[in-house]
Amino acid sequence: MVSREDLPYRDCVGICVLNKDNKVWIGDRYGSTELASSPFTWQMPQGGIDKGEDPLTAATRELFEETSIKSISLLSEAGDWLYYDLPDDLIGTGLKGKFRGQRQRWFAFRFEGDDSEVNILNPGDGKQHQEFQDWRWEDLSKVPELVIPFKRDVYEQVVAAFSDLVSKP
Numbered sequence: 011m012v013s014r015e016d017l018p019y020r021d022c023v024g025i026c027v028l029n030k031d032n033k034v035w036i037g038d039r040y041g042s043t044e045l046a047s048s049p050f051t052w053q054m055p056q057g058g059i060d061k062g063e064d065p066l067t068a069a070t071r072e073l074f075e076e077t078s079i080k081s082i083s084l085l086s087e088a089g090d091w092l093y094y095d096l097p098d099d100l101i102g103t104g105l106k107g108k109f110r111g112q113r114q115r116w117f118a119f120r121f122e123g124d125d126s127e128v129n130i131l132n133p134g135d136g137k138q139h140q141e142f143q144d145w146r147w148e149d150l151s152k153v154p155e156l157v158i159p160f161k162r163d164v165y166e167q168v169v170a171a172f173s174d175l176v177s178k179p
Contacts, residue, residue, distance in 0.1 A: 014101050017110035019093060023069040024116040025055040026150070026168060027079065032176040034150045035077070035121065037130060037142030052148075052156040054168075055141075056114065065115040073119070075134040076141045081123030088116035088171040092164045114164060118172045150176050 027035040039051045057072035059065055066084070073079050095111035130142040148156070150172065154165040 014095070014098075014110045017101070017108065019111055019113040020109040021059040022056055022112040022114045023059060023065050023072055024092070024114045024164075024168065025069050025073045026116060026118040026172050027055070027073065027077075027082065027121050028085065028118060028150075028172075028175060029121045029147055031147070032150075033147035034153060034176075035079075035128075036146060036148050036153060036156065037077070038144040040140050040143040050156060050158040052153070053158075053161065054153065054165075056112075059115075066117060069115075069117045069119075075138040076130070077145070078129035078133045078135065079121060079123065079127055081127055082119040082121055085118040085120050085175055086172060087118075088168065091115055092167050094161050094164045097160050116168050116171065118175055 029035070034054065036052045036054055039053060055073050055076045057068070057076065059068040063071075066087070070082070073082070092114045093111060094114075096109075101110065128145060130145055131140055133140065150169055154162045154169060157165050
């Protein structure tokens with residue numbers, strides 16, 4: 011059996027995309043082994059940082075690869091890395107069995123395009139695999155209750171980091 015302490019954290023980015031109404035983009039995950047038996051399948055876009063890649067570059071790349079969104083401007087970056095651990099039953103299987111959890115750098119962007127830009131079925135100009143089966147705009151404060159429980163602490167920290175952005179006109 012793989013020990014949690016023997017596994018590293020995966021470096022990752024998280025992306026909070028706000029529309030003109032200050033609602034955040036969330037997607038309903040598609041085909042995830044970590045979420046197979048969970049009713050909590052919603053999350054914001056996120057993904058790994060490639061070796062040598064800058065986190066901001068990774069965030070814009072991952073957002074496009076998962077949603078096809080390109081029309082964005084940077085609003086803010088969370089001040090610290092945020093961590094979550096996989097639950098014990100996913101150690102050795104979740105995140106391809108290589109990681110104990112994720113170390114995430116979070117960014118907030120303003121979406122400046124039209125909703126028709128979003129393409130979750132054939133994202134990244136059709137060059138990426140589908141990550142989401144549905145999506146919607148949601149109040150940032152409601153997102154933590156929609157995500158899988160082991161990620162909630164990170165999402166509560168994201169809400170705290172970016173809550174001032176949703177109160178601005």
